[in-house]
Amino acid sequence: MAISRRDLLKGLSGVAGLLLAGAVGVSRFPLSVTRGQTSHKNADRQWGMVVDLRRCDGCKECTGACQVTHYLTNDQEWIKVYEVETENGGTVFMPRPCMQCEEAPCLKVCPVRATFKNEQGVILIDQELCIGCRICMAACPYNARYFNWWDPPKPPGPFDNPMPEFPVPQQRGTVGKCVLCVHYTDKGRLPACVEACRMDAIYIADLTTGVMTNRSGETYQLQQYLQENDAFRYKEELNTSPRVWYVYGHGQSLDRKTKG
Amino acid sequence: MDRPLEVGTQDIRAAAVAPILQPGPMFWPLALFLSLVVLAGAVAMFQQLMFGLGVTGLNNEVSWGFYITDMVFFIGLSYGGAVTSAMLRLTNAPWRAPLVRLAEATALVTLLIGSLFPIIDLGRPDRMMNLLLHGQVGSPVLWDVVAVNTYMVATVIFLFLPLIPDMAFCRDHLGPAAGRLRKLLFDRLSLGWRGTPGEKNILERNMTLVAIVIIPLAVSVHSVLAWLFGMTVRPGWNSTIYAPYFVVGALFSGVAAVIIIVAAFRKAYHLEAFITEQHFKYLANMLLALGMGYGYFLFAEVLTEGYKMEGMSMGEGSGPLLEELMLGRYAPLFWGFVAGGLAIPLALVSLPPTRNVSGIVAASCLIVVAMWLKRFLIVVPSMATPMMPIGWGAYWPSRVEVAITLAAVAAVPLLLMLFFRIFPILSIYEMEEIAEHEESEQEPAPEAAGVAAW
Numbered sequence: 220m221a222i223s224r225r226d227l228l229k230g231l232s233g234v235a236g237l238l239l240a241g242a243v244g245v246s247r248f249p250l251s252v253t254r255g256q257t258s259h260k261n262a263d264r265q266w267g268m269v270v271d272l273r274r275c276d277g278c279k280e281c282t283g284a285c286q287v288t289h290y291l292t293n294d295q296e297w298i299k300v301y302e303v304e305t306e307n308g309g310t311v312f313m314p315r316p317c318m319q320c321e322e323a324p325c326l327k328v329c330p331v332r333a334t335f336k337n338e339q340g341v342i343l344i345d346q347e348l349c350i351g352c353r354i355c356m357a358a359c360p361y362n363a364r365y366f367n368w369w370d371p372p373k374p375p376g377p378f379d380n381p382m383p384e385f386p387v388p389q390q391r392g393t394v395g396k397c398v399l400c401v402h403y404t405d406k407g408r409l410p411a412c413v414e415a416c417r418m419d420a421i422y423i424a425d426l427t428t429g430v431m432t433n434r435s436g437e438t439y440q441l442q443q444y445l446q447e448n449d450a451f452r453y454k455e456e457l458n459t460s461p462r463v464w465y466v467y468g469h470g471q472s473l474d475r476k477t478k479g
Numbered sequence: 480m481d482r483p484l485e486v487g488t489q490d491i492r493a494a495a496v497a498p499i500l501q502p503g504p505m506f507w508p509l510a511l512f513l514s515l516v517v518l519a520g521a522v523a524m525f526q527q528l529m530f531g532l533g534v535t536g537l538n539n540e541v542s543w544g545f546y547i548t549d550m551v552f553f554i555g556l557s558y559g560g561a562v563t564s565a566m567l568r569l570t571n572a573p574w575r576a577p578l579v580r581l582a583e584a585t586a587l588v589t590l591l592i593g594s595l596f597p598i599i600d601l602g603r604p605d606r607m608m609n610l611l612l613h614g615q616v617g618s619p620v621l622w623d624v625v626a627v628n629t630y631m632v633a634t635v636i637f638l639f640l641p642l643i644p645d646m647a648f649c650r651d652h653l654g655p656a657a658g659r660l661r662k663l664l665f666d667r668l669s670l671g672w673r674g675t676p677g678e679k680n681i682l683e684r685n686m687t688l689v690a691i692v693i694i695p696l697a698v699s700v701h702s703v704l705a706w707l708f709g710m711t712v713r714p715g716w717n718s719t720i721y722a723p724y725f726v727v728g729a730l731f732s733g734v735a736a737v738i739i740i741v742a743a744f745r746k747a748y749h750l751e752a753f754i755t756e757q758h759f760k761y762l763a764n765m766l767l768a769l770g771m772g773y774g775y776f777l778f779a780e781v782l783t784e785g786y787k788m789e790g791m792s793m794g795e796g797s798g799p800l801l802e803e804l805m806l807g808r809y810a811p812l813f814w815g816f817v818a819g820g821l822a823i824p825l826a827l828v829s830l831p832p833t834r835n836v837s838g839i840v841a842a843s844c845l846i847v848v849a850m851w852l853k854r855f856l857i858v859v860p861s862m863a864t865p866m867m868p869i870g871w872g873a874y875w876p877s878r879v880e881v882a883i884t885l886a887a888v889a890a891v892p893l894l895l896m897l898f899f900r901i902f903p904i905l906s907i908y909e910m911e912e913i914a915e916h917e918e919s920e921q922e923p924a925p926e927a928a929g930v931a932a933w
Contacts, residue, residue, distance in 0.1 A: 362540070
């Protein structure tokens with residue numbers, strides 16, 4: 220059998236064609252997708268958070284409550300409290316949940332669409348899809364993502380159906396992060412960290428109605444509050460449009476705390 | 480100019496197939512030793528599959544380490560073989576003939592090993608197929624999957640085409656000593672080659688075609704590897720020169736790897752008559768050019784970052800990263816790379832007293848080790864740079880990671896040794912074609928003069 224040039228070229232172009240077809244089949248545009256149930260009563264909410272650093276005393280009860288709720292190990296701080304040194308030598312406590320970026324870098328880099336944005340603008344992870352490549356952890360500017368290096372602890376009780384909205388138990392070899400407790404908010408309950416914050420420093424905000432509220436029920440007009448209190452977003456310059464706002468300060472409100 | 484091809488046709492053929500039948504007394508002991516190292520890596524891999532990535536030294540701050548370093552390193556090595564072989568073919572450098580088979584086989588073997596590392600690094604390798612079932616084209620990981628696989632197909636074709644006539648030679652001339660299995664393989668892979676002028680014409684055209692295609696493919700592979708990092712905002716990785724920087728780095732380490740492999744097999748299988756000191760000098764010239772290119776990129780990177788020292792006051796950003804690299808905890812590794820990967824080897828290959836086989840091979844060994852170090856310095860310090868107001872991340876590889884890395888290193892010579900028990904170590908076809916071509920032109924051709932100027 221002599222190979223003709225035609226045969227050889229046919230073979231080569233066949234291989235090239237297959238690869239191209241594979242690439243096209245693989246690439247189901249668009250880059251980001253929105254998933255989630257549409258029929259839900261909270262479908263038109265757009266969740267965010269406001270953290271009043273003037274009130275935070277660094278007790279880390281938000282972290283603990285989150286870990287209890289989601290059966291996490293101690294190194295998985297989905298909301299992590301950082302102690303930040305200020306220019307004049309003082310410190311500020313800064314709780315960091317997932318920032319729920321509107322232009323989330325983690326969402327863009329995920330090769331298998333495991334990370335997605337639900338209808339309420341919350342970034343969630345489908346841990347049934349996640350392959351554990353961890354490029355989302357490299358891409359997140361806030362270190363808000365945590366990998367399950369070992370088998371996660373087995374929660375007692377009937378948690379055998381982990382969902383992106385309530386990923387309990389976690390799965391070894393996949394990435395987890397703050398889910399803004401959408402399984403609670405869907406039932407009209409506050410996220411675990413908001414509920415646990417004795418200092419009333421953490422507020423949940425709905426961008427659709429423009430209302431924010433905390434554990435004690437202090438409720439404000441979101442835009443007005445942000446403006447009046449000079450709220451800022453961490454690493455605003457990166458243009459990821461985070462949905463978590465901070466009010467700067469340390470302990471200012473401890474003495475003259477007003478409610479309602 | 481040294482004439483590497485002043486040996487008879489019979490000698491070429493005999494030398495090319497000698498390793499298939501008589502690999503020498505050291506073959507089995509060495510193969511056994513390398514297999515044990517690979518086996519140790521397999522045990523470590525099993526441990527990792529059983530217990531998860533917790534058995535590595537990785538953590539939530541530094542979540543990429545040895546495996547990603549190894550991936551960039553080994554895929555980079557594969558570059559040297561494919562691209563040097565393709566470039567030398569396209570520039571019609573006749574001295575390439577005895578090197579191409581070794582270079583292309585090195586390319587394939589290192590690529591196969593390198594492409595395992597992204598899978599080893601996965602938390603859930605069992606879900607690898609999700610990349611195809613749920614692939615998102617915007618992810619740099621997916622770009623890698625497509626580019627590496629395409630490049631792998633091209634590398635196999637590039638290696639296979641000049642093997643067709645060699646397989647026919649083995650089919651016709653290796654007696655029953657070759658064994659049944661080899662005989663079957665020779666039969667199948669020679670595709671009925673008879674050596675007619677028509678067949679040769681087709682083969683030559685297609686070899687040139689693949690040589691043209693493989694260069695942009697190889698460039699694309701290392702570019703997307705760079706973009707795996709370049710698409711993030713992390714200090715160090717947040718760079719626009721990463722793609723060409725990676726391409727030159729891959730070529731640099733790849734040519735060094737080819738030199739080491741060529742030297743080792745030349746010594747083991749006594750190929751000195753075909754692969755002369757002059758060949759090493761030509762390759763050393765490539766090494767010198769690529770090394771200066773890489774040094775230039777490094778300088779451009781360090782100068783533009785260091786001039787501004789961005790983020791220095793906040794403790795996060797590219798300024799603190801540069802300080803850690805040049806003066807801090809990574810300084811021994813960084814300056815170790817500058818000295819061992821650039822200054823010393825480039826001096827070795829350019830200064831007359833060491834511009835010989837042993838000097839060039841020593842330089843190549845230094846470069847390969849230093850380029851692994853450089854990839855480590857690309858991956859880990861950027862990961863360890865604080866993104867939040869907290870201290871630097873810490874990473875120390877576990878025994879599992881070290882064992883798997885050593886296994887990959889041992890697998891390169893092992894797979895090549897086994898490869899040349901089946902396939903001729905020299906490209907008989909190309910050596911004879913070029914020899915014929917040179918004989919037909921008694922006067923030195925202009926291209927030969929060009930080669931002498933190398």
